[in-house]
Amino acid sequence: MKPPLKIAVAGLGTVGAGTLLLLQRQAEPLAERAGRRLLVAAVSARDRRRDRGVELSAARWYEDAVALASDPEIEVVVELIGGADGIALALVEAALERGKSVVTANKALIARHGTRLAARAEEKGVALCFEASVAGGIPVIKTLREGLAGNRLKRLYGILNGTSNYILTAMRESGREFAEVLAEAQKLGYAESDPSFDIDGVDAAHKLSILASVGFGRPVDADGVYSEGIRHVSRLDIEFAEELGYRIKLLGIARWTEEGLEQRVHPCMVPRSSPIAAVEGVENAVVAEGDFVGRVVLQGRGAGAFPTASAVAADLVDIAAGRRTPAFGVPSALLRALPLAPMETHQGAYYVRLMVVDQPGVIADVAAAFRDEQVSMASMIQHGRAPGEAVPVVLTTHETREAAMRRALVRIAALDTILEEPRMIRIEDF
Amino acid sequence: MKPPLKIAVAGLGTVGAGTLLLLQRQAEPLAERAGRRLLVAAVSARDRRRDRGVELSAARWYEDAVALASDPEIEVVVELIGGADGIALALVEAALERGKSVVTANKALIARHGTRLAARAEEKGVALCFEASVAGGIPVIKTLREGLAGNRLKRLYGILNGTSNYILTAMRESGREFAEVLAEAQKLGYAESDPSFDIDGVDAAHKLSILASVGFGRPVDADGVYSEGIRHVSRLDIEFAEELGYRIKLLGIARWTEEGLEQRVHPCMVPRSSPIAAVEGVENAVVAEGDFVGRVVLQGRGAGAFPTASAVAADLVDIAAGRRTPAFGVPSALLRALPLAPMETHQGAYYVRLMVVDQPGVIADVAAAFRDEQVSMASMIQHGRAPGEAVPVVLTTHETREAAMRRALVRIAALDTILEEPRMIRIEDF
Numbered sequence: 001m002k003p004p005l006k007i008a009v010a011g012l013g014t015v016g017a018g019t020l021l022l023l024q025r026q027a028e029p030l031a032e033r034a035g036r037r038l039l040v041a042a043v044s045a046r047d048r049r050r051d052r053g054v055e056l057s058a059a060r061w062y063e064d065a066v067a068l069a070s071d072p073e074i075e076v077v078v079e080l081i082g083g084a085d086g087i088a089l090a091l092v093e094a095a096l097e098r099g100k101s102v103v104t105a106n107k108a109l110i111a112r113h114g115t116r117l118a119a120r121a122e123e124k125g126v127a128l129c130f131e132a133s134v135a136g137g138i139p140v141i142k143t144l145r146e147g148l149a150g151n152r153l154k155r156l157y158g159i160l161n162g163t164s165n166y167i168l169t170a171m172r173e174s175g176r177e178f179a180e181v182l183a184e185a186q187k188l189g190y191a192e193s194d195p196s197f198d199i200d201g202v203d204a205a206h207k208l209s210i211l212a213s214v215g216f217g218r219p220v221d222a223d224g225v226y227s228e229g230i231r232h233v234s235r236l237d238i239e240f241a242e243e244l245g246y247r248i249k250l251l252g253i254a255r256w257t258e259e260g261l262e263q264r265v266h267p268c269m270v271p272r273s274s275p276i277a278a279v280e281g282v283e284n285a286v287v288a289e290g291d292f293v294g295r296v297v298l299q300g301r302g303a304g305a306f307p308t309a310s311a312v313a314a315d316l317v318d319i320a321a322g323r324r325t326p327a328f329g330v331p332s333a334l335l336r337a338l339p340l341a342p343m344e345t346h347q348g349a350y351y352v353r354l355m356v357v358d359q360p361g362v363i364a365d366v367a368a369a370f371r372d373e374q375v376s377m378a379s380m381i382q383h384g385r386a387p388g389e390a391v392p393v394v395l396t397t398h399e400t401r402e403a404a405m406r407r408a409l410v411r412i413a414a415l416d417t418i419l420e421e422p423r424m425i426r427i428e429d430f
Numbered sequence: 431m432k433p434p435l436k437i438a439v440a441g442l443g444t445v446g447a448g449t450l451l452l453l454q455r456q457a458e459p460l461a462e463r464a465g466r467r468l469l470v471a472a473v474s475a476r477d478r479r480r481d482r483g484v485e486l487s488a489a490r491w492y493e494d495a496v497a498l499a500s501d502p503e504i505e506v507v508v509e510l511i512g513g514a515d516g517i518a519l520a521l522v523e524a525a526l527e528r529g530k531s532v533v534t535a536n537k538a539l540i541a542r543h544g545t546r547l548a549a550r551a552e553e554k555g556v557a558l559c560f561e562a563s564v565a566g567g568i569p570v571i572k573t574l575r576e577g578l579a580g581n582r583l584k585r586l587y588g589i590l591n592g593t594s595n596y597i598l599t600a601m602r603e604s605g606r607e608f609a610e611v612l613a614e615a616q617k618l619g620y621a622e623s624d625p626s627f628d629i630d631g632v633d634a635a636h637k638l639s640i641l642a643s644v645g646f647g648r649p650v651d652a653d654g655v656y657s658e659g660i661r662h663v664s665r666l667d668i669e670f671a672e673e674l675g676y677r678i679k680l681l682g683i684a685r686w687t688e689e690g691l692e693q694r695v696h697p698c699m700v701p702r703s704s705p706i707a708a709v710e711g712v713e714n715a716v717v718a719e720g721d722f723v724g725r726v727v728l729q730g731r732g733a734g735a736f737p738t739a740s741a742v743a744a745d746l747v748d749i750a751a752g753r754r755t756p757a758f759g760v761p762s763a764l765l766r767a768l769p770l771a772p773m774e775t776h777q778g779a780y781y782v783r784l785m786v787v788d789q790p791g792v793i794a795d796v797a798a799a800f801r802d803e804q805v806s807m808a809s810m811i812q813h814g815r816a817p818g819e820a821v822p823v824v825l826t827t828h829e830t831r832e833a834a835m836r837r838a839l840v841r842i843a844a845l846d847t848i849l850e851e852p853r854m855i856r857i858e859d860f
Contacts, residue, residue, distance in 0.1 A: 022580055022722055032647075032760040033579045131577075137723035139577025146753075147561075147569025149463045150452055150743025217462075275729060278708050292452050293567035293730065293740040299705060300726040310723035313580025323576075323753040330462040 004037035005320040008068040010091055011080035012045035015105055015132075017052040018305030019080065019312050024054055030313065034320035038313075042071050069094035076101045076127075076319055078312060084108035096120045096128070103315040105132035105308050111206035111222035114213065115335060118327035128327040129315035134207040135160065135284040137307030138300040139314060144214045144288060145329040151290025156215045157253040157428075158286035159279050160207040160265075162302045163191045163198035164230050164250040168267075169280045172238045172247070178231065190282065200229035201250065201265040208252030212263050213328050215254060215288065219335045220328070221263070225252075226343040228266035232423055237353055240381065240394045241269050241425075244351070247277040248425065260339035262346060267425050269351050274430040275299075287430075344403040349378065349427035351396050354412065355420040358382075358391045362417045366395070369411035373404045390419050396427065434467035435750040436503050440495040440521055441510035442475035445535055445562075447482040448735030449508065449742050454484055460743065464750035468743075472501050499524035506531045506557075506749055508742060514538035526550045526558070533745040535562035535738050541636035541652035544643065545765060548757035558757040559745035564637040565590065565714040567737030568730040569744060574644045574718060575759040581720025586645045587683040587858075588716035589709050590637040590695075592732045593621045593628035594660050594680040598697075599710045602668045602677070608661065620712065630659035631680065631695040638682030642693050643758050645684060645718065649765045650758070651693070655682075656773040658696035662853055667783055670811065670824045671699050671855075674781070677707040678855065690769035692776060697855050699781050704860040705729075717860075776832040779808065779857040781824065784842065785850040788812075788821045792847045796825070799841035803834045820849050826857065 007023075009016055023030070023038055031037045044062040062068050065087050068077055077095040079102060081088040088109050095102050096117065104110065110117070110130045121128035131141045135158065144156075159165050163185065170181045182199065185191035197203050205225040213220040230250050241248050246269035255262045270277050275297045279285040284302025289295050301307045318325075328335060356362045363380065370377055376398040382391060397405070409422050437453075439446055453460065453468055461467045474492040492498050495517050498507055507525040509532060511518040518539050525532050526547065534540065540547075540560045551558035561571045565588065574586075589595050593615065600611045612629065615621035627633050635655040643650040660680050671678050676699035685692045700707050705727045709715040714732025719725050731737045748755075758765060786792045793810065800807055806828040812821060827835070839852050 018722075026580055026582065026722075029582060029647075029760075030580065032764050033575075033756075035761075137578075137720075138726055139573050142572065142577050143569050145463075146748065147572050147744050148567075148740065149747040150456055150460065150740045152456065152459060217459075275708065278705065290567075290740065292448075292456075292736040292743075294734075294737055296568055296728070296730040298726070298728055301724045304724075306722040307724055310578065310580045310720065313722075314577050317579040318576065321755065323755065325751065325753065326463075330459075331465075334462050 002036040004039040005034070005075055005316070006039050006041040006073050007076045007078060007316065008042040008071060008074040009040055009078045009080065010044045010065040010068055011082065012043060012052055013080065014305040015308045016045065016080040017054060018309040019078065020052070020054040022309040022313050026313070030317060034317045036320050038316055038320055041073055042068055044068055066091045066094050069098050069100060074100060076103060076316065079104040079106060082106055084112040089113060092117060096124055096126060099124050099126055101127040101319050103129045103312055103319070105312060107133040107203070107206040107210060111209045111220055114210065114220040114327070115332060119332040121327060122332060127319050127324055129319065130210070131315050132308045132311035134210050135286055136300065136302045136304060137310035138284060138286065138298050138302065139311070140211065140286045140298055141214055142314070143296070143298060144211065145325055148288055148290050148293055148296065151292050153215045153256070153288055153290055155253070155255045155289045156211055156287070157251050158211070159249055159276060159284050160204040160252045160302070161198050161250060162282035162284055163195065164204070165279065166190050166282045167199065168230060168233065168248055168250065171235060175235060177235050178233060199231060201227040204250060204252045204265045208254060208263060208265055211252070211286065212254035212261065213335070216256065216261055216338065217328070217330055217335055218261060218338045221340070224263055224340045226264040230267055233267050234423070236392055237423065237425060240353065243381065244269070244396065245272050246270060246427065247272050249276060251428070257341050259341035259345040262341045264343065269425055269427040270430050276430060346402040347399055349397055349399050349429070350405050351394065351425045351427055352409070353423040354393045354418055355390050356393050357417045357419065358386045358389055359417065363393070365415050365417065366412055369408050370397070372411065373408040375400045375404050375408050432466040434469040435464070435505055435746070436469050436471040437506045437508060437746065438472040438498040438501060438504040439470055439508045439510065440474045440498055441512065442473060442482055443510065444735040445738045446475065446510040447484060448739040449510065450482070450484040452739040452743050456743070460747060464747045466750050468746055468750055471503055472498055474498050496521045496524050499528050499530060504530060506533060506746065509534040509536055512536055514542040519543060522547060526554055526556060529554050529556055531557040531749050533559045533742055533749070535742060537563040537633070537636040537640060541639045541650055544640065544650040544757070545762060549762040551757060552762060557749050557754055559749065560640070561745050562738045562741035564640050565716055566730065566732045566734060567740035568714060568716065568728050568732065569741070570641065570716045570728055571644055572744070573726070573728060574641065575755055578718055578720050578723055578726065581722050583645045583686070583718055583720055585683070585685040585719045586641055586717070587681050588641070589679055589706060589714050590634040590682045590732070591628050591680060592712035592714055593625065594634070595709065596620050596712045597629065598660060598663065598678055598680065601665060605665060607665050608663060629661060631657040634680060634682045634695045638684060638693060638695055641682070641716065642684035642691065643765070646686065646691055646768065647758070647760055647765055648691060648768045651770070654693055654770045656694040660697055663697050666822055667853065667855060670783065673811065674699070674826065675702055676700060676857065677702050679706060681858070687771050689771035689775040692771045694773065699855055699857040700860050706860060774833040777829055779829050779859070780827045780835050781855045781857055782839070783853040784823045784848055785820050786823050787847045787849065788816050788819055789847065793823070795845050795847065796842055799838050800827070802841065803838040805830045805834050805838050
């Protein structure tokens with residue numbers, strides 16, 4: 001057997017501690033699969049005294065994470081600190097510079113600096129691995145990069161944020177409003193005290209940008225992701241979705257179109273019969289549509305210390321066994337800056353919910369606004385009657401262009417009988 | 431760029447032609463991912479003149495597939511002939527012997543000879559790859575072997591035979607009986623004229639034995655798979671399953687128990703809310719439950735020329751890129767002959783359907799038979815009344831031992847009021 005692979009782990013929060021526990025508990029099977037032992041020779045974290053439930057006496061301790069990169073014995077640095085910049089970036093850059101491979105769970109870092117870091121890793125002949133950065137322990141990066149290597153992807157989409165999916169699921173199951181469910185999720189620890197990163201689509205956009213890069217061979221471009229979160233999804237929308245045969249999910253979608261590559265994160269109505277509709281609670285799922293393989297669905301727990309540790313371990317075994325794959329599937333020089341399709345050119349069907357005064361002529365005015373923008377209506381629902389009062393009206397459209405839809409909504413919002421900002425949710429044809 | 435990888439393809443049926451088409455159509459992206467071109471330098475098939483829709487003039491043609499192994503230029507032989515023995519085996523053995531890597535879609539071959547062939551490949555320092563042998567283009571082997579390398583599996587199960595799943599789905603959707611739906615499936619080309627391989631669980635057992643080996647590190651043992659097919663599933667069972675909140679699926683299951691490793695293929699009742707219940711028609715799915723990753727579900731098309739070609743291409747890219755993984759995840763010397771749990775020791779809940787004479791005391795006799803074998807009843811359904819006539823009665827049990835269940839069924843079958851062989855379907859707690 002080859003000598004052990006000497007590893008440094010930076011960041012001993014829940015994911016770091018879970019990773020150490022995994023490496024300790026599965027030492028034998030990992031060694032059998034990798035052909036050598038995986039040895040944690042150094043660690044770094046803020047508080048040395050905290051009990052993390054794992055034996056650390058054999059590892060050298062560094063106060064300064066970046067100093068791990070200078071430990072001559074270390075071959076691989078595992079970065080579990082987090083954050084797009086700061087110490088995490090400094091450590092990863094220093095490690096690559098000194099010819100050490102890097103494994104990271106840091107989606108913000110890869111979404112922001114992935115292409116540049118991958119190029120540097122190639123120049124240095126080392127690995128940059130980030131399976132743990134997207135969808136927890138589900139091997140989505142490996143699947144796109146290796147398992148589906150024989151395909152050109154047509155579309156790639158997924159439920160990439162467990163917190164948002166938990167909130168949408170709980171809203172549907174309990175019939176409660178967003179704010180109430182969010183407060184409960186925060187109490188249960190499923191949502192952060194500042195939930196914006198999750199519920200406004202930032203986290204999902206980071207992950208989608210990474211998947212899109214691996215799936216479509218484009219440099220990672222988190223700024224090129226159109227992004228909306230779930231704050232404006234109401235109980236009413238969820239009820240109407242059920243009635244129309246849909247379920248509402250926050251999806252990240254990358255799709256190749258005539259206008260370029262779409263990269264978007266927003267709430268979607270998906271047919272209740274589609275596999276993605278059945279992915280509930282904190283689960284994640286990624287769906288890849290390839291020209292040869294057809295549709296492949298991967299589902300599992302998208303977060304948590306243990307699933308994330310599972311992904312980190314898989315990357316370490318690949319490195320230990322000498323299996324090397326370019327970070328984004330092809331050498332970074334071959335990543336192509338394909339044009340990004342602006343959201344205005346998006347084509348799809350739409351759901352629109354209006355709060356209107358229940359009086360004759362309202363629907364005629366709305367229909368006229370759609371007609372004037374060449375948007376074709378597919379269905380209309382208004383339950384009951386309440387003359388003179390505010391009632392919800394729901395409309396769906398046939399496939400139309402986003403720009404036309406937005407113009408129609410501006411016209412509609414200006415009508416006297418429309419009492420609130422119109423709400424629009426895109427319908428996907430899965 | 432490195433020189434091209436020179437490939438020979440043996441067997442140009444639909445999968446072979448699909449593979450050639452893929453290699454031709456995706457030549458550029460494959461070369462970018464593999465770091466070198468994949469070149470089909472030789473082929474072998476029975477009929478040279480048949481038009482297969484792909485350009486073959488640059489490839490040397492061999493009448494005798496086994497002769498491909500002696501072509502000095504060839505580095506990888508792709509075996510798409512099929513069959514556990516005969517030419518396929520002779521070719522694979524000859525290729526390994528001469529130090530050529532092998533990619534195969536042949537589940538029967540791997541299920542029968544996989545361990546021995548893997549050992550030979552290791553001795554010769556070449557690869558033996560069979561992603562295409564299980565679940566078509568879904569990268570299940572890669573996921574178990576690499577993506578989940580940090581886990582000990584608790585259980586592994588899947589819908590591994592598309593024909594059986596198609597028949598069960600069609601029976602449920604149309605309310606028709608097995609024989610009628612089978613006949614239709616044969617007419618549509620979804621089932622063979624001799625359907626036994628698919629509907630009697632043979633194909634699923636081959637695939638399960640391969641998955642179990644990769645997942646649990648045991649030498650492949652197709653004979654050690656307990657196997658029942660779907661011939662005895664009736665429309666009535668499907669209706670009762672719906673009523674009880676289940677769906678009937680033909681599953682392959684490998685599970686680690688105190689008695690050893692269970693390997694079994696049989697119809698199962700699975701909760702309608704489980705992801706596997708939603709896998710319909712010709713789709714396949716594999717679910718792996720790992721101690722760190724939790725439950726991971728992979729779903730997609732499990733057969734067909736293009737999905738299978740996708741899996742073959744993924745193996746070829748790994749070989750071309752120099753990524754080497756032991757065929758079953760660990761070197762074959764480390765595969766352990768873990769004890770197999772005999773089916774008699776299986777513990778689970780059961781569904782039993784009886785045809786009884788509707789008269790007082792029947793249920794009491796049945797209940798007494800269960801009691802005498804210490805089987806605890808969970809529910810009983812008899813719809814309507816038809817005094818003196820034959821009516822179906824359905825019972826479910828709490829968790830019990832298969833041996834006790836079988837003894838109880840022998841007692842019940844012997845009762846005068848029981849008109850047909852009792853039907854039993856195992857209930858799984860997914």
